[in-house]
Amino acid sequence: MQPKPYDPDHKIDLDKNTCPNREQRANGTNVYYGKATQLIEDAKAGKTKCFDRELQQTSGCVLNFYLTVRVSTIRDAAIIYHGPLGCSSSSLGYREIFRSVPPELGRPQNFELNWITTNLQQSDVVYGASQKLKNAVLEAQKRYDPKAIFILTTCTSGVIGEDIEGAVNEIQPEVKAKIVPVHCEGVRSRLVQTGYDAFWHGVLKYLVKKPEKIQKDLVNVASMLSYTWQDRLEIKRLLGKVGLRVNFIPEFASVNQLEELSEAAVTAPLCPTYTDYLSRGLKQEFDVPYFLYPSPVGIKNTEAWLRQIGKYTGKEEEIEALIKEENKIWAPKLKSIRERLLNYRGDGKRLEVLGSLGQGRLLSQIPYFDELGLSSSAGLPQDFDNLILEDIENMVEDIGDFDILVSTFQAAEQGHITRNRDPDITLTCPFQGGAYKREKSVTRLHALRGDPDPWSTQSGYAGAIAFGEFILQSLENKAFENTMKEKTADSYKDSWYEQPNPLKYVDRESSK
Amino acid sequence: MIKRKQIAIYGKGGVGKSTTTSNLSAALSDIGYTVMQVGCDPKNDSTNSLRGGKPIPTVMDTLRSGSNDFEQIIHEGYNGIFCVEAGGPEPGVGCAGRGIIAAIELLDNNGIIDDYDPDIVIYDVLGDVVCGGFAIPIRQGLAEQIYTVTSSDYMAIYAVNNLFKGILKYSGSGGGLLGGIIGNSIKSLAEKEMIEDFSNKTDSEVIQYVPRSPTVTKCELEGKTTIEGDPDSDQAEVYRELARKVINNQKKFIPKPFDVDALNDWGSTWVSRILLHQKTSSQGIQDDGSGV
Numbered sequence: 001m002q003p004k005p006y007d008p009d010h011k012i013d014l015d016k017n018t019c020p021n022r023e024q025r026a027n028g029t030n031v032y033y034g035k036a037t038q039l040i041e042d043a044k045a046g047k048t049k050c051f052d053r054e055l056q057q058t059s060g061c062v063l064n065f066y067l068t069v070r071v072s073t074i075r076d077a078a079i080i081y082h083g084p085l086g087c088s089s090s091s092l093g094y095r096e097i098f099r100s101v102p103p104e105l106g107r108p109q110n111f112e113l114n115w116i117t118t119n120l121q122q123s124d125v126v127y128g129a130s131q132k133l134k135n136a137v138l139e140a141q142k143r144y145d146p147k148a149i150f151i152l153t154t155c156t157s158g159v160i161g162e163d164i165e166g167a168v169n170e171i172q173p174e175v176k177a178k179i180v181p182v183h184c185e186g187v188r189s190r191l192v193q194t195g196y197d198a199f200w201h202g203v204l205k206y207l208v209k210k211p212e213k214i215q216k217d218l219v220n221v222a223s224m225l226s227y228t229w230q231d232r233l234e235i236k237r238l239l240g241k242v243g244l245r246v247n248f249i250p251e252f253a254s255v256n257q258l259e260e261l262s263e264a265a266v267t268a269p270l271c272p273t274y275t276d277y278l279s280r281g282l283k284q285e286f287d288v289p290y291f292l293y294p295s296p297v298g299i300k301n302t303e304a305w306l307r308q309i310g311k312y313t314g315k316e317e318e319i320e321a322l323i324k325e326e327n328k329i330w331a332p333k334l335k336s337i338r339e340r341l342l343n344y345r346g347d348g349k350r351l352e353v354l355g356s357l358g359q360g361r362l363l364s365q366i367p368y369f370d371e372l373g374l375s376s377s378a379g380l381p382q383d384f385d386n387l388i389l390e391d392i393e394n395m396v397e398d399i400g401d402f403d404i405l406v407s408t409f410q411a412a413e414q415g416h417i418t419r420n421r422d423p424d425i426t427l428t429c430p431f432q433g434g435a436y437k438r439e440k441s442v443t444r445l446h447a448l449r450g451d452p453d454p455w456s457t458q459s460g461y462a463g464a465i466a467f468g469e470f471i472l473q474s475l476e477n478k479a480f481e482n483t484m485k486e487k488t489a490d491s492y493k494d495s496w497y498e499q500p501n502p503l504k505y506v507d508r509e510s511s512k
Numbered sequence: 513m514i515k516r517k518q519i520a521i522y523g524k525g526g527v528g529k530s531t532t533t534s535n536l537s538a539a540l541s542d543i544g545y546t547v548m549q550v551g552c553d554p555k556n557d558s559t560n561s562l563r564g565g566k567p568i569p570t571v572m573d574t575l576r577s578g579s580n581d582f583e584q585i586i587h588e589g590y591n592g593i594f595c596v597e598a599g600g601p602e603p604g605v606g607c608a609g610r611g612i613i614a615a616i617e618l619l620d621n622n623g624i625i626d627d628y629d630p631d632i633v634i635y636d637v638l639g640d641v642v643c644g645g646f647a648i649p650i651r652q653g654l655a656e657q658i659y660t661v662t663s664s665d666y667m668a669i670y671a672v673n674n675l676f677k678g679i680l681k682y683s684g685s686g687g688g689l690l691g692g693i694i695g696n697s698i699k700s701l702a703e704k705e706m707i708e709d710f711s712n713k714t715d716s717e718v719i720q721y722v723p724r725s726p727t728v729t730k731c732e733l734e735g736k737t738t739i740e741g742d743p744d745s746d747q748a749e750v751y752r753e754l755a756r757k758v759i760n761n762q763k764k765f766i767p768k769p770f771d772v773d774a775l776n777d778w779g780s781t782w783v784s785r786i787l788l789h790q791k792t793s794s795q796g797i798q799d800d801g802s803g804v
């Protein structure tokens with residue numbers, strides 16, 4: 001019998017305790033260096049695979065790479081980490097960042113971090129710790145009286161084979177809050193996206209309610225951490241103008257917002273790779289329609305995104321009117337930014353931008369760069385899987401071939417690639433931006449919800465302009481680059497840059 | 513189409529789980545069911561006698577190689593039986609329990625079992641239930657019925673008692689329940705009686721006794737199950753009877769295991785009885801009652 005080929009319409013199975021890993025669900029890879037067209041071909045042939053690296057630096061695990069942070073923002077919920085203390089630590093720092101954001105710039109007022117860890121010890125590993133977990137659930141109920149209690153699993157609970165569902169079944173009758181176990185053991189998968197799927201699996205299985213009524217004006221938008229506070233306001237503004245309400249999930253959502261996901265008119269993407277599991281699940285279980293492409297980045301795609309929403313909400317006409325109105329205001333601004341960028345070099349050539357992008361942003365940013373009059377002959381995604389195969393094919397058809405350098409946040413690889421390609425502008429993710437120095441422009445791609453200032457907008461019309469301005473500014477002012485170069489040493493030795501292979505430390509033998 | 517039946521077979525190492533399981537699979541397959549046998553023992557030899565004595569690559573081997581080619585983990589054996597070995601580390605290193613967890617999660621979460629759509633899935637599990645990993649097939653009803661293979665050896669029964677503790681523990685949270693005990697390598701009436709008594713005292717039931725038979729060894733050396741190697745033998749008929757019983761058995765017991773001291777006391781009485789019996793039969797000495 002043959003293994004089944006990748007099926008873009010695959011079902012998800014909520015009878016299971018958790019989702020499949022991205023490696024298996026969509027043939028995910030953590031290393032690739034080649035043309036987009038080649039990657040598409042390899043992905044179709046099932047040749048993309050994960051590899052070990054002999055040198056691995058910045059990164060995170062399925063649990064602590066964003067998932068902890070995301071889940072801990074859900075407002076009237078509590079979160080229990082079933083593991084040693086360290087697994088839970090990354091959510092604590094974000095609390096401070098989020099609390100410094102003023103409510104008028106987008107942060108909900110009643111944001112609290114309701115955080116408990118079972119702090120597993122030696123004896124818990126030896127004897128099992130389900131009693132401790134049950135006690136933690138009772139404690140969370142008593143302390144916070146939350147609407148939901150999320151249990152996040154860790155390597156430790158996974159290795160000892162703790163029976164999480166068993167414990168949940170036993171303790172659920174004793175607490176009012178709905179318990180939602182999320183299987184995100186760090187050792188489970190090399191691709192952090194597995195953690196997102198695992199989270200949505202729990203939400204779909206335990207939290208989302210059968211719809212009581214259909215809310216024709218409700219649009220689900222799964223908001224990535226890397227989109228900004230201002231993006232939420234911009235999206236709300238646009239959809240608000242045609243009488244639609246946005247259900248932003250999961251960050252800073254209330255439990256009720258998660259419960260009523262099934263009542264929405266459509267699930268719209270900000271990042272397809274983050275939302276696909278949820279979108280599929282809502283369609284399959286509750287017949288909520290969805291689309292995964294495009295995201296509202298750049299004017300062209302914002303308008304396409306709005307039109308899709310118009311289609312599913314029966315607001316085609318209102319949306320056309322909105323587009324007309326907004327386009328009149330913003331398109332000239334974009335045009336002027338585009339002209340400045342096109343003429344910047346003065347030799348008729350476009351400025352070259354190299355962006356460190358998630359695979360979702362790969363889809364949204366590259367067409368936007370094109371719209372800005374920039375050329376991006378390469379993109380650096382963290383990972384790649386078959387979920388975006390079709391979209392990336394369409395994109396290549398649209399704007400031509402480009403290089404894809406899947407590098408999973410490896411600062412050394414990105415530094416090497418950046419040094420050798422020497423683009424005019426480098427956009428880094430906050431995780432590895434400090435690792436390399438350059439004379440030409442380098443600026444951030446996003447600020448992980450840390451910066452609520454209006455200049456950080458990236459989505460919608462306002463975002464298309466704000467981010468264009470942001471890029472212009474990074475070309476005008478080189479003080480940052482100069483100071484960094486002068487005051488701090490390079491992170492890597494010259495020999496690293498002189499040898500030709502940015503993937504030198506990838507162990508090709510580790511996968512066959 | 514019938515509803516898929518998933519069972520797990522536990523027992524002490526060496527007690528005859530894989531032999532019994534493979535014969536059961538082979539017999540079920542002969543009746544006409546599609547069978548999948550999943551070896552959950554780092555020894556990786558569960559399905560050998562279904563495949564001419566040859567080992568197959570394991571799920572963990574495949575995972576470790578980074579391949580997502582599921583074809584590498586399912587191998588057809590005797591009469592089209594789907595053979596899978598979970599795999600695991602060499603003795604003395606790593607974590608065999610985690611190996612079982614990872615392998616079963618891979619099969620389950622990716623819908624692989626659904627794709628192959630067997631009527632019956634049999635997990636052959638190393639049965640001292642030493643840690644959470646080996647309990648996976650019991651939990652949340654992955655297997656709806658648990659069977660256990662035991663001989664009259666005290667340590668084998670001790671392992672069964674431990675398994676009962678595990679079943680009891682998970683019975684409150686939707687775990688699989690006991691389908692019955694398979695008494696294996698039976699050589700005497702006393703051995704049968706000992707296992708029978710254990711089942712009575714623990715609120716369980718023996719579903720079948722399988723005699724110790726050189727036919728099994730002979731076929732094993734040929735890399736075959738008894739069903740394949742000597743289908744006309746009495747032993748093969750025993751396995752076929754077991755297969756019919758397992759298919760029709762709907763019983764689900766929540767066993768009442770002995771506590772350790774009580775098991776010890778119970779065991780010593782029976783062990784002396786069996787020793788005496790062996791002595792009488794091997795040395796011609798009569799036990800009490802009718803003298804020479």
Ligand SMILES: Nc1ncnc2c1ncn2[C@@H]1O[C@H](COP(=O)(O)OP(=O)(O)O)[C@@H](O)[C@H]1O
Binds near residue numbers: 523526530698724726
């Ligand atoms: N009923 C039986 N008659 C004769 N030999 C048997 C019988 N059951 C098991 N054996 C033998 O015992 C040995 C161990 O059996 P095996 O099935 O590998 O045990 P386990 O899987 O429990 O570790 C094998 O060599 C097998 O042939």
Ligand code: SF4
Binds near residue numbers: 064087185
């Ligand atoms: S889940 Fe595992 S990898 Fe992640 S922080 Fe905890 S121990 Fe580390």
Ligand SMILES: [Mg+2]
Binds near residue numbers: 558
């Ligand atoms: Mg065996």
